Amino acid sequence: MMEALHSLDKKIINSLQGGFPLCEKPWDVLSQQLDIPADEIMSRIERLMQDGYISRFGPMYNAEKLGGGLTLAAMKVPPNRFDEVTDCVNAFDEVAHNYQRDHIFNMWFVLATEKPEQIKQIIKKIEKQTGLLVYNMPKKEEYFLGLKFEV
């Protein structure tokens, strides 16, 4: 899929992962930095979003600091029940990501709620509906958040 990306697209993605100018005319600033016309940067971003390379253009909030609840949870799902349990878990709007991983703990999902106390309630609901234990593993310390992908 990378081949489909124009070198200017790569330049824009690499630059914008690091931040976006906070001034009245941010595109003009960016245009000077990248040596690409402002209109072209905007139209390329629009297309990159449409094509699914970029999921969002804006802020990544810190849910806990804004008063929300956020955690990583894991389950040991019997392989023959995996699809059924996946459907059950994903039906909750509070489940943000759900990854299958090759381990006895084979289901890993992120729970994000508007209020911190809702995390425990959702976990209880999932345990009740599936009959399986949910292991709650909230972050205690963060050493790095990079999430920058060089393309």
Add this chain to the structure above:
Amino acid sequence: MLNERQLITVLQHGLPLISRPYAAIAEQIGSTEQEVMEYITAMQARGDIKRFGVVVRHRNLGYQANAMVVWNIPDDRVDELGGCFGKFEFVNLSYRRPRRLPDWPYNLFCMIHGHDRDDVLRNLAQMIDSCHVGDMPHAILFSTHCYKQRGAVYIHDQINGNDHLTNKSDIA
């Protein structure tokens, strides 16, 4: 007066792709361009906004493989080694989490991305060598399937009176 809650709600939909995006946001919430920019700056400084820019879908950009590598590290060395892991550009997060004994002995989690599994394993080998953690118990959990990838936090949208699914955060 700028209503911070309103600003957060409007911004969660992303910035409009227009010449003066902050002015457009200000207009939506009855504030001024200057005030909106000042608030965003302050929210970044406080850490309420972790990053401001584009969020990429790494799977679509050629980073096909990711492994969650989990470690059982003595409590008094977690900070040191968590910091060491976090220095590598292929490590996208390095978090301390609680052990869940007896089933789950691991207390330090890092996410390693790569173009394929071999790439991830090469990166891991480099990290083990550099941080001298070859003797620390660990497990490598490759993802085999991504069933859902979207942020999902409800914030009541005071502007439109609707509840919106939002992208408050992409990782826990």
